[in-house]
Amino acid sequence: MVTRQPTIESPAVEVQELLRTLFGRQRRRFLIAAAELDLHPAQAGTLLQLSSPLPMNELASRLGCDNSNVTGLIDRLEARKVVTRQPESHDRRIKLVVLTAAGHRLRRELLDRLRQPLDDLAGLSEAEQRQLRDLLRRALPDEPAH
Amino acid sequence: MVTRQPTIESPAVEVQELLRTLFGRQRRRFLIAAAELDLHPAQAGTLLQLSSPLPMNELASRLGCDNSNVTGLIDRLEARKVVTRQPESHDRRIKLVVLTAAGHRLRRELLDRLRQPLDDLAGLSEAEQRQLRDLLRRALPDEPAH
DNA sequence: TATTGTTATACTCTATAACTATA
DNA sequence: TATAGTTATAGAGTATAACAATA
Numbered sequence: 001m002v003t004r005q006p007t008i009e010s011p012a013v014e015v016q017e018l019l020r021t022l023f024g025r026q027r028r029r030f031l032i033a034a035a036e037l038d039l040h041p042a043q044a045g046t047l048l049q050l051s052s053p054l055p056m057n058e059l060a061s062r063l064g065c066d067n068s069n070v071t072g073l074i075d076r077l078e079a080r081k082v083v084t085r086q087p088e089s090h091d092r093r094i095k096l097v098v099l100t101a102a103g104h105r106l107r108r109e110l111l112d113r114l115r116q117p118l119d120d121l122a123g124l125s126e127a128e129q130r131q132l133r134d135l136l137r138r139a140l141p142d143e144p145a146h
Numbered sequence: 147m148v149t150r151q152p153t154i155e156s157p158a159v160e161v162q163e164l165l166r167t168l169f170g171r172q173r174r175r176f177l178i179a180a181a182e183l184d185l186h187p188a189q190a191g192t193l194l195q196l197s198s199p200l201p202m203n204e205l206a207s208r209l210g211c212d213n214s215n216v217t218g219l220i221d222r223l224e225a226r227k228v229v230t231r232q233p234e235s236h237d238r239r240i241k242l243v244v245l246t247a248a249g250h251r252l253r254r255e256l257l258d259r260l261r262q263p264l265d266d267l268a269g270l271s272e273a274e275q276r277q278l279r280d281l282l283r284r285a286l287p288d289e290p291a292h
Numbered sequence: 293t294a295t296t297g298t299t300a301t302a303c304t305c306t307a308t309a310a311c312t313a314t315a
Numbered sequence: 316t317a318t319a320g321t322t323a324t325a326g327a328g329t330a331t332a333a334c335a336a337t338a
Contacts, residue, residue, distance in 0.1 A: 010272070010275070011272065011275035011276040011278070011279045012267055012268075012270075012275050014279045015267055015275055015278050015279045015282065016261075016267075018279065018282040018283065018286060019168070019172075019282070021286055022165070022282070022286065023169060023172055026165075026169055027173075028210070031210065064174070064177060115162075120285050120286060121158055121161055121162075121285050122158075123284065123285060124281065124284060124285050126156075126157065128281055128284065129156070129157035129158050129161055130157040131277065131281060132157070132161050132278070132281045132282075132285070133157045133160045133161045133164065135270065135274055135277060135278045135281070136161065136164040136165070136168070136278075137164065138269065138270060138274065139266050139267050139269060139270050139278070140164060140167055140168065140266060
């Protein structure tokens with residue numbers, strides 16, 4: 001029988017390992033969800049950003065890529081009729097990317113599939129969930145998720 | 147002064163939000179680290195898998211892509227002299243992908259940059275880290291990270 | 293003059309299918 | 316016959332640079 005040594009590892013190292021597991025699982029879920037909806041990961045990421053209309057500009061910034069990439073990305077989403085380009089009255093250089101009704105449905109579909117990972121936490125009691133929340137809050141300095 | 151309402155949200159929802167923050171941060175760190183080392187994300191992911199030599203085959207499976215992709219991926223890493231293809235004596239169909247010395251250095255460089263996120267946890271006391279570890283262990287059913 | 297978005301170009305990733313060499 | 320890896324092909328993402336329209 002294998003006796004599991006009480007590890008010498010610092011808890012931080014073990015936490016790191018557990019988080020890596022969680023990250024990996026989440027990433028795989030994202031890729032699978034995107035593929036199931038016939039979305040390239042970049043397209044799925046774009047959709048997730050569109051909780052409200054955004055200028056191409058801002059989209060590029062959030063996706064961490066060049067403006068020129070967004071053109072092609074939105075071209076293809078537009079061809080699929082899940083987004084449209086709308087003019088911004090205040091500044092005619094700007095085009096707002098807006099979800100169509102089909103786009104909203106697709107985004108919802110995607111979000112539904114991504115919510116699953118949190119079922120991981122369903123095994124914890126309410127008290128434990130509160131404990132976990134408080135620890136994460138303390139660990140994470142304030143900063144928007146984006 | 148803003149009095150923070152004790153939220154009605156279930157703790158699970160808040161945990162979800164905090165984890166999303168953590169995921170997003172980690173993802174951005176990965177992309178930045180890869181770019182800084184002049185690696186395409188897929189190449190960086192490949193490097194991370196190579197803690198020990200692997201058949202092209204196995205690499206494709208771990209990266210969740212087709213065998214044919216790995217050929218090009220390894221071609222470019224080999225051109226950069228960070229990996230080599232070595233024959234497997236037992237089965238001459240198999241080629242093992244092995245890190246070169248430069249490859250090990252590059253992988254270490256990448257890992258060093260990815261370790262940062264854990265500094266997020268440095269603000270927690272040892273006892274809090276243990277608590278966090280135990281909660282995550284309970285939340286995560288046993289399953290390899292991969 | 294600076295900014296928003298597009299186009300052109302070149303490189304990489306990705307899936308599919310057809311091929312080879314081994315087993 | 317099945318498997319490991321390659322090649323060919325086509326579609327998509329990405330960065331860079333040059334450009335038009337607008338500010």
